[in-house]
Amino acid sequence: MPREAPYLAVAEVLRARVRAGEWEIGERLPSRARLAEEYGVGRNVVQRAVDRLIIDGLLEGRAGSGTYVRLPRERLRLVRSRHRDRRGGSLPDLGERGRANAWDAHSQVRVPAPGAIAERLAISPGDPCVHTHYEFLADGRPVQLSESWEPMAVTDGTPIVLPEKGPLAGKGVVERMRSIGVVIESVVEVPRPARATQAQAHLLGIGVGDLVLQIERTIYDTDGRPVETADMVIPDALREVVYEFGVDRP
Incomplete structure (x- = not known):
């Protein structure tokens, strides 16, 4: 070795x-x-x-x-919860301490879906998508990145084609899709440890190769059709990610 x-x-x-x-x-x-x-x-x-x-x-x-x-940096808790995250995942949990209270977003339309993204969205490689890059801030500091993909076959020609513009700008996937008759039924998240790339490190203010949590999220409607998929990147040194699940009552 x-x-x-x-x-x-x-x-x-x-x-x-x-x-x-x-x-x-x-x-x-x-x-x-x-x-x-x-x-x-x-x-x-x-x-x-x-x-x-x-x-x-x-x-x-x-x-x-x-x-x-130096005085140790506080590692804040980020709660991923179906009860609290009412935006459909556009922003981190609104109930967390040190929560993201601002964000920058940039969208591009008719971006050909890469092979891996196409597979997650159950579309063909090269099919047009809306690709949105998010940078989430807490007290002016970057705390999370996200790369979102929505198939234009779902939103093209509607007022919600751009997630952060139009009448429902910033309202999240669930509310935006509901406005065009698409009802969200489930969200699947796959968390994986990873190392920060040079671009991610620059945006998050961490070192290249630092530990991050990468969450692959896909949102499905009632027909089981994927309507959005995203890769979220959270710096491990600044955030402790906790999943909260409800219990069905008899």
């Missing part, structure tokens, strides 16, 4: 020392030169290790002063 990169090994040792309380919150770490000498590595290796822990939110760099142990 390939050996672990030296900077990752140093980062894990430093991480363990910080978590053990060797340096308190707000305390400055030894200089990079001193750490390099202690671990028998080059300063560039220590620099990369420290940068890794800064990205992870464990340390913070202060210009002209050094590197300090």
Whole structure:
């Protein structure tokens, strides 16, 4: 098996020392030169290790002063619930603390469906779709991304063809589809761990390769027809995702 990169090994040792309380919150770490000498590595290796822990939110760099142990970032809970998520999934749970309270969206029409998306929507590859990219913000900070696809065979020629424009802009899939006589019956979500791509890391303010939760969601109408599918990306360092299920009463 390939050996672990030296900077990752140093980062894990430093991480363990910080978590053990060797340096308190707000305390400055030894200089990079001193750490390099202690671990028998080059300063560039220590620099990369420290940068890794800064990205992870464990340390913070202060210009002209050094590197300090930072106050841990709060990991907020995101509840995925059929009882609370009344927008049909356009926004994260409206009842969560630190919830997404703003979003940016950009839609393109007549985008040919890629093969994997076409399979999820039960259409042919290349069939025209509305493709919408979402960036969700909480207190001005990005907390979630989403890439949504809706087959134009369902919405073309209707007032709801663009999810974030028209009379039902921002109302969510369930309400929008209901307005054109399409009744939503079920939502299927498949969560998978993944690593942030360069583009995702840039938008979310995290490091490339950081752990994210990718949720593949598909929404079906009463005929079992997929009317929307989306890939949601949630940074693991900032969000703990919890699923809530109701219990049918006799």
